Amino acid sequence: MGVAEIYAEFAESEARGVSPVYERLGSFIATDPVLLRLIPDQTQPQLLFGVVRLLGGPVGDPVAFRDFTVGRWPAIEAEMRQRATQTNEPGRCAVLLPILASLPQPLALLEVGASAGLCLYPDRYSYRYGSDTLGDGVPVLESTLTGIEPPATRPEVVWRAGIDLNPLDVTDPADVAWLDALIWPDHLHRRDRLRQAAEIAAADPPLLVRGDLVEALPALAAQAPAGATLVVFHTSVLYQVPPSRWPSFRAVVQDLPGHWLANDIPELVPDAPPAPDDSAYNLLALDGVPVAWTRSHGQAMIGL
Incomplete structure (x- = not known):
């Protein structure tokens, strides 16, 4: 499954009806050529979103999320390499x-x-x-x-x-x-x-x-x-x-x-x-x- 499919499925099956913010963001990423070229294959949406939030980035505005992610990509990528989704709910x-x-x-x-x-x-x-x-x-x-x-x-x-x-x-x-x-x-x-x-x-x-x-x-x-x-x-x-x-x-x-x-x-x-x-x-x-x-x-x- 490619990056676009991963984020579209996340928005549709996991975030819809549960998180309007992440539904909107997942759908945006699934069709955004800039982020699709940047995000590695099989990157879990929750991991990327969590790292961006940890580094103080915005997730409520998809365009602002893209600008922050592109501008801070080396730091985001390094953080994702050493972390895993450890949601302790x-x-x-x-x-x-x-x-x-x-x-x-x-x-x-x-x-x-x-x-x-x-x-x-x-x-x-x-x-x-x-x-x-x-x-x-x-x-x-x-x-x-x-x-x-x-x-x-x-x-x-x-x-x-x-x-x-x-x-x-x-x-x-x-x-x-x-x-x-x-x-x-x-x-x-x-x-x-x-x-x-x-x-x-x-x-x-x-x-x-x-x-x-x-x-x-x-x-x-x-x-x-x-x-x-x-x-x-x-x-x-x-x-x-x-x-x-x-x-x-x-x-x-x-x-x-x-x-x-x-x-x-x-x-x-x-x-x-x-x-x-x-x-x-x-x-x-x-x-x-x-x-x-x-x-x-x-x-x-x-x-x-």
Whole structure:
């Protein structure tokens, strides 16, 4: 898929109805000859947009974005080479929670592709599912459930750890600034809950290990305490991993005790059912069995 197709598809399937700013910007790039000549093949829109925002560039005006990007391209390109899209969206806990709460308690959570580990605290956030609320603190994570009953309780978590090729430190302002830059510019509510979730994680930082998701997983899983249900989970991670590595990861995670909870690309699950519509969805699966379709930031969950 060429650069024009990547940005047109992003605008149409991911940003439409979710971020007017990024829908407009993606559509502009898809037809702009200057940017199409500049942007390397397979560059993820979220990575480019995040780096431009990190460097203080404009994203609300496509022409101003083009002028800034062309004028600062060496710095932008250098920044993109050393970074990856590490969106650490705590809102995704809202679609993980119904499954986590249903498993034998207490839980030992191990997140693959953990970024700064903000999704490792589902027991400490509050939730709103329509008129149903759970918890009384902040952040409050909202989601629309269709065909799924809202959980009655939050899980009991006694151990939390994560693996990432480049784990981020939630106590480091520079790392938090990168997480902030990855939030879509018109999502002010997500920026607020990032700050709130970061405060929770900084008060009790998780165990984060730098490593490959296949090679580092068995040793870290072995550290989970006896008597707790191990849950290896990931959200929107496998699209960054070469498909040739998926079978190895699947084999390793299925060989571990406990459960595997994937909220990720549907291609990871053989014979995945058709998505509800043309919007971008993750497929939530427990131990390889599809459970629900979810939107990328946890804002909706549609049971199967």
